[in-house]
Amino acid sequence: MSTPVGGPHPAMPTYLGMPAFPAAAAVAVADSQLRANLAHATRTIRAKRAGAVAELGDWEELRAAGKAIKDHTLAHLDHYLLRLEENVTRAGGRVHWAQDATEANAIVAGLVRAAGTDRVVKVKSMATQEIGLNEALAAEGITVLETDLAELIVQLGHDRPSHILVPAIHKNRAEIREIFLREMPDAPAGLTDDPRALAAAARAHLRQAFLSAQVGISGANFAIAETGSLVVVESEGNGRMCVTLPETLISVVGIEKVLPSWRDLEVFLALLPRSSTAERMNPYTSIWTGVTPGDGPREFHLVLVDNGRTSALADGTGRQALRCIRCSACLNVCPVYERTGGHAYGSPYPGPIGAIISPLLRGIGSPADASLPFASTLCGACYQVCPVAINIPEALVHLRAKVVDAKREKIISPERTMFGVSGRVLRSPRLLAGAQRGAWLGGRLVARSGRIRRLPRPLSAWTDTRDAPAPPRESFRAWWARTRGTR
Amino acid sequence: MGADQGHAVTAAPGDARDQILARIRAATGADGHASPAEKVDEAYAALARGYVSSHHDPATCDIVDLFAERAADYRAVVERVPPADLAFAIARVLAARATAQLGPFVVPDGLPAQWLAGVPAAVQLASDTPPLSAAELDTMAGVVTGCAVAIAETGTIILDHGPGSSGQGRRALTLVPDFHLAVVLAAQVAADLPDGFARLNPARPHTLISGPSATSDIELIRVEGVHGPRQLHVLLVSPEVETAP
Numbered sequence: 001m002s003t004p005v006g007g008p009h010p011a012m013p014t015y016l017g018m019p020a021f022p023a024a025a026a027v028a029v030a031d032s033q034l035r036a037n038l039a040h041a042t043r044t045i046r047a048k049r050a051g052a053v054a055e056l057g058d059w060e061e062l063r064a065a066g067k068a069i070k071d072h073t074l075a076h077l078d079h080y081l082l083r084l085e086e087n088v089t090r091a092g093g094r095v096h097w098a099q100d101a102t103e104a105n106a107i108v109a110g111l112v113r114a115a116g117t118d119r120v121v122k123v124k125s126m127a128t129q130e131i132g133l134n135e136a137l138a139a140e141g142i143t144v145l146e147t148d149l150a151e152l153i154v155q156l157g158h159d160r161p162s163h164i165l166v167p168a169i170h171k172n173r174a175e176i177r178e179i180f181l182r183e184m185p186d187a188p189a190g191l192t193d194d195p196r197a198l199a200a201a202a203r204a205h206l207r208q209a210f211l212s213a214q215v216g217i218s219g220a221n222f223a224i225a226e227t228g229s230l231v232v233v234e235s236e237g238n239g240r241m242c243v244t245l246p247e248t249l250i251s252v253v254g255i256e257k258v259l260p261s262w263r264d265l266e267v268f269l270a271l272l273p274r275s276s277t278a279e280r281m282n283p284y285t286s287i288w289t290g291v292t293p294g295d296g297p298r299e300f301h302l303v304l305v306d307n308g309r310t311s312a313l314a315d316g317t318g319r320q321a322l323r324c325i326r327c328s329a330c331l332n333v334c335p336v337y338e339r340t341g342g343h344a345y346g347s348p349y350p351g352p353i354g355a356i357i358s359p360l361l362r363g364i365g366s367p368a369d370a371s372l373p374f375a376s377t378l379c380g381a382c383y384q385v386c387p388v389a390i391n392i393p394e395a396l397v398h399l400r401a402k403v404v405d406a407k408r409e410k411i412i413s414p415e416r417t418m419f420g421v422s423g424r425v426l427r428s429p430r431l432l433a434g435a436q437r438g439a440w441l442g443g444r445l446v447a448r449s450g451r452i453r454r455l456p457r458p459l460s461a462w463t464d465t466r467d468a469p470a471p472p473r474e475s476f477r478a479w480w481a482r483t484r485g486t487r
Numbered sequence: 488m489g490a491d492q493g494h495a496v497t498a499a500p501g502d503a504r505d506q507i508l509a510r511i512r513a514a515t516g517a518d519g520h521a522s523p524a525e526k527v528d529e530a531y532a533a534l535a536r537g538y539v540s541s542h543h544d545p546a547t548c549d550i551v552d553l554f555a556e557r558a559a560d561y562r563a564v565v566e567r568v569p570p571a572d573l574a575f576a577i578a579r580v581l582a583a584r585a586t587a588q589l590g591p592f593v594v595p596d597g598l599p600a601q602w603l604a605g606v607p608a609a610v611q612l613a614s615d616t617p618p619l620s621a622a623e624l625d626t627m628a629g630v631v632t633g634c635a636v637a638i639a640e641t642g643t644i645i646l647d648h649g650p651g652s653s654g655q656g657r658r659a660l661t662l663v664p665d666f667h668l669a670v671v672l673a674a675q676v677a678a679d680l681p682d683g684f685a686r687l688n689p690a691r692p693h694t695l696i697s698g699p700s701a702t703s704d705i706e707l708i709r710v711e712g713v714h715g716p717r718q719l720h721v722l723l724v725s726p727e728v729e730t731a732p
Contacts, residue, residue: 163506
């Protein structure tokens with residue numbers, strides 16, 4: 001493997017210089033506006049999703065089928081990618097393969113230049129966010145116009161996305177109005193913060209760009225090997241605009257997005273909308289197969305991107321993360337995400353799925369990536385809502401073990417020393433009894449009213465955020481030795 | 488195609504493809520060999536699909552009613568009309584829209600002529616042959632189409648476009664104008680996704696439409712009306728409905 005988990009990934013150039021999760025999270029949780037926005041939005045969507053899912057009595061069977069189809073596809077990924085390539089080509093499309101972000105960005109830049117333009121319209125896609133396509137195209141002098149309302153808010157606000165589905169979830173309506181008034185030259189003067197008015201302003205702002213676009217860029221939610229069809233699931237109609245009106249369409253798609261057959265859409269179009277927007281069906285889904293004379297783009301390019309996916313595929317426990325259909329249900333139920341927001345994860349993929357997918361794709365070489373598997377309480381809510389049953393807690397624990405193993409060879413850490421000493425003490429009844437007596441004496445020095453509230457470094461790492469009960473005068477073992485339970 | 492520059496950036500064409508396939512085969516334990524196609528197809532056919540083919544049994548539930556209810560849930564305006572009244576209903580809906588918005592209504596090729604028989608002379612109609620430009624479509628008051636399939640469970644209308652589609656036009660026709668009048672025949676209503684998708688031809692482009700365009704991007708609150716048509720009016724044609732007074 002060229003990029004084993006454990007080494008830094010050379011080409012996921014996003015969010016450079018992000019601090020590790022604990023430092024970033026500490027800043028985020030101090031922002032009370034952010035916490036209020038997130039709590040409001042995630043509470044709303046959690047209740048709605050539960051309702052949309054409860055409506056289907058066979059949700060668990062759909063979920064099992066979704067998992068089984070994805071597992072089967074991943075086990076035979078070479079086969080299905082070749083079938084997809086064959087059928088896209090047969091239908092008049094062209095297929096390009098990219099090993100990493102650099103290759104993918106270069107292919108797209110070449111295609112845009114070949115189309116003779118320096119302006120493209122784009123529909124939100126996680127894969128293009130992951131490879132830093134907008135930044136790479138900007139460096140080539142190509143202007144990318146994000147057309148999804150939330151992406152537009154993020155782009156105009158010189159901000160970063162913080163949610164897979166709703167990238168501007170961290171902004172409330174008043175903040176969005178301010179961004180529009182400041183950054184959108186054609187925003188109506190009397191713009192209010194009514195979401196309806198804000199959506200109308202975005203519609204007017206993007207209209208001309210859609211009607212005159214030469215090149216559209218999209219991702220895809222699904223790619224059907226059997227037929228060569230691509231599927232884009234959306235709500236606003238900006239996706240339809242981008243995949244229909246331009247002369248040239250470029251779709252950048254992760255290799256794990258392939259599904260074996262047309263029929264599989266009956267499963268995934270039941271799972272995805274209910275899990276992500278809590279709708280029975282999202283407003284618009286576009287499905288196209290190659291090029292159709294007289295309808296839509298005359299040129300279609302599919303860029304298949306690896307960028308660390310084959311490394312994740314090689315990881316027995318981590319592979320299940322490639323089943324992800326980017327619904328974001330796990331973000332909305334996560335107690336950690338609800339408090340820190342998406343930026344703290346230092347990756348386009350935030351929340352529980354991000355905490356496993358980022359280290360799987362990029363490796364655990366950077367402090368930020370090595371910290372992500374620990375950004376969880378392991379409560380398991382993410383696993384419960386996942387429409388393709390990704391056991392995120394299991395993958396988190398597996399990745400934690402990798403992070404610890406990678407550190408084992410390095411310098412002795414206070415944590416390791418402490419665990420080493422603890423191990424020796426716990427193995428010896430005599431040492432344990434001594435330690436318990438010592439703890440009681442020590443506790444007496446620092447405890448107030450039975451609680452330990454503040455300890456010196458490095459033990460302050462614990463007491464900075466929580467109290468500890470003072471150790472009791474007599475341990476259970478000492479009491480048992482003295483009384484044999486008779487009192 | 489003008490696409491060769493795309494490949495020029497890679498050191499050797501096909502190199503990335505071979506590398507990725509080799510890494511996949513190493514990761515999946517295929518020892519550098521592709522799995523035999525028949526074996527893969529066999530394994531795929533054996534996958535468990537324990538889910539129901541329809542969440543509402545067409546034998547005990549009126550799926551046409553269900554479609555009407557579910558499409559209306561997404562703020563589409565849904566009217567049920569008997570076949571004899573369809574032309575009248577289309578004329579009424581277009582005339583009402585024409586008072587709110589100037590411009591002609593685009594009519595795709597293949598739309599049954601009798602559907603438009605009642606449209607008053609004051610309501611302008613436009614043909615898409617020769618094809619209208621995107622800018623011209625933007626001046627239309629709306630569009631009238633049929634559909635390929637509707638899904639009752641989700642309140643979804645599916646258009647199939649391209650050659651041979653009946654009265655649905657190319658994709659841009661139902662995208663750029665701000666008002667979409669869709670005619671759905673009772674026989675086109677499938678109970679659920681499995682039946683609906685089995686009726687489609689994957690070679691064609693498709694658009695699945697569930698209500699007017701919408702967004703939940705601001706505070707996760709659903710707002711209807713963004714880039715796609717802001718109004719979706721559905722005429723559901725079914726014989727059981729009595730003529731409206």
